[in-house]
Amino acid sequence: MHPLNKDAALSADGASCRICGSHVRPILDLGSLPPANAFVREPNEDPGRFRLLIESCDSCANIQLHDCMSIVDLYDRYAYETPDSRMLTTHYQELGTWLTALGALTPDTFVLEVGSNVGAFLLHLKSSVRRVLGIDPARNIVAIAQAKGLETVCDFFDERSADAIRRAYGVPELIIARHCMAHNPDPHRMIAGAARLLSDAGTLVIENAYALKTLESNEFDQIYHEHMFYFTVRAMRTLLEQHDLRLTHVRMAKVHGGSVVFIARRRAAHAPIETSVPEFEAREQETLPMLLGRFAENVAQTREQLRELVARLRAEGKRVCAYGASAKGNTLLNYVGLTHREIEYCIDTTPGKQGRYLPLSGIPILSEERGFGHPPDFLLLTAWNYRDEIIARIRERVGSSIRFILPIPRVHIV
Ligand code: DWN
Numbered sequence: 001m002h003p004l005n006k007d008a009a010l011s012a013d014g015a016s017c018r019i020c021g022s023h024v025r026p027i028l029d030l031g032s033l034p035p036a037n038a039f040v041r042e043p044n045e046d047p048g049r050f051r052l053l054i055e056s057c058d059s060c061a062n063i064q065l066h067d068c069m070s071i072v073d074l075y076d077r078y079a080y081e082t083p084d085s086r087m088l089t090t091h092y093q094e095l096g097t098w099l100t101a102l103g104a105l106t107p108d109t110f111v112l113e114v115g116s117n118v119g120a121f122l123l124h125l126k127s128s129v130r131r132v133l134g135i136d137p138a139r140n141i142v143a144i145a146q147a148k149g150l151e152t153v154c155d156f157f158d159e160r161s162a163d164a165i166r167r168a169y170g171v172p173e174l175i176i177a178r179h180c181m182a183h184n185p186d187p188h189r190m191i192a193g194a195a196r197l198l199s200d201a202g203t204l205v206i207e208n209a210y211a212l213k214t215l216e217s218n219e220f221d222q223i224y225h226e227h228m229f230y231f232t233v234r235a236m237r238t239l240l241e242q243h244d245l246r247l248t249h250v251r252m253a254k255v256h257g258g259s260v261v262f263i264a265r266r267r268a269a270h271a272p273i274e275t276s277v278p279e280f281e282a283r284e285q286e287t288l289p290m291l292l293g294r295f296a297e298n299v300a301q302t303r304e305q306l307r308e309l310v311a312r313l314r315a316e317g318k319r320v321c322a323y324g325a326s327a328k329g330n331t332l333l334n335y336v337g338l339t340h341r342e343i344e345y346c347i348d349t350t351p352g353k354q355g356r357y358l359p360l361s362g363i364p365i366l367s368e369e370r371g372f373g374h375p376p377d378f379l380l381l382t383a384w385n386y387r388d389e390i391i392a393r394i395r396e397r398v399g400s401s402i403r404f405i406l407p408i409p410r411v412h413i414v
Contacts, residue, residue, distance in 0.1 A: 052224065082117045109130055163196070194245075205262070205264075248272065321380070328382065333360075387406065
């Protein structure tokens with residue numbers, strides 16, 4: 001694991017909104033937890049702990065992490081590889097169909113994906129467009145994408161790298177940033193890069209976990225150091241407008257616990273604004289204060305319920321393991337206080353995670369082969385966002401003896 005610089009990692013900007021500069025107020029403090037993808041080689045290895053405090057802005061409805069770790073420390077080497085998932089594949093298909101219907105994706109399109117990870121989405125598109133290019137800051141992850149034959153630049157995306165891309169590859173008609181716009185303390189830098197590089201009639205697509213869904217469904221485990229923003233539509237529009245970009249469409253997607261897809265074009269292109277934009281914003285205005293107000297209480301309740309449930313099962317002699325060494329799983333386990341004493345091991349299909357331990361909780365990560373050798377009684381689904389496909393696969397493989405603990409939206413067993 002890449003060593004974290006514990007002294008120089010944090011940067012906090014007083015208490016102002018990093019999108020519009022207004023005053024922010026605290027919403028929820030999860031305490032100090034390890035970085036969620038800091039899988040360790042030894043159960044007791046200390047990856048450092050950093051505060052997870054989120055705050056909200058009444059002016060632009062932005063929700064943000066107060067303390068931001070250095071992005072070099074977070075992404076120089078990176079543990080997350082987009083998994084093979086039926087749900088994600090379906091999402092890529094639906095997203096492609098929508099973008100095609102909007103005229104944003106044609107056989108003549110050059111697509112740049114920001115935060116392209118191992119290239120799952122670009123591989124899906126590659127044969128049907130003119131050119132695909134990825135950019136991602138994690139060296140180990142870029143090497144995997146390149147080995148699949150995907151052109152991928154290893155860098156952070158901003159105005160500087162946007163200029164380098166223009167010089168080396170030309171101007172993309174479509175820039176897509178899926179689940180990475182929140183991964184930077186200053187999203188203005190990424191948006192500025194897109195605004196500089198995009199073709200005049202081009203389309204910028206941003207996908208991110210949707211703040212309203214995170215709050216409504218009590219998905220507090222989405223809070224970790226990589227997620228420096230929890231975007232609402234209003235906050236995203238405020239951000240885009242500062243770069244002469246116009247938010248024209250908004251749409252929900254089922255992936256990652258409920259995501260939102262934003263479409264933006266240059267203001268000068270005079271693209272019409274779909275009714276989805278004001279509709280989403282109206283709903284946010286109506287419900288956000290109430291959702292923010294009760295979030296901390298819901299989170300505390302989940303902690304108590306999950307602790308009690310696992311303690312009861314263990315007292316009854318049941319074996320409890322986890323499935324999915326996800327980033328969110330580490331927030332869940334460490335905030336709730338579950339360790340290798342309660343959770344025997346965690347199963348995950350990512351080869352690079354197997355053989356390591358979850359940070360702080362010290363839970364070993366095993367392959368499916370090893371994990372299902374002697375199946376547990378209960379699996380805590382720490383990758384609950386793939387719930388249906390994971391449960392179906394395990395039932396097919398191991399039978400129906402295993403039961404599943406779902407932590408979200410309320411602790412329950414299926
Ligand atoms: O924003 C982010 C999201 C999109 O991805 C990142 N900051 C980090 C990452 O978050 P995560 O780790 O919570 O994402 P996933 O995709 O929910 O992680 C699922 C984990 O479960 C992965 O380690 C892969 C694993 N998995 C598995 O073992 N078997 C997943 C599936 C679908 C499976 O069948």
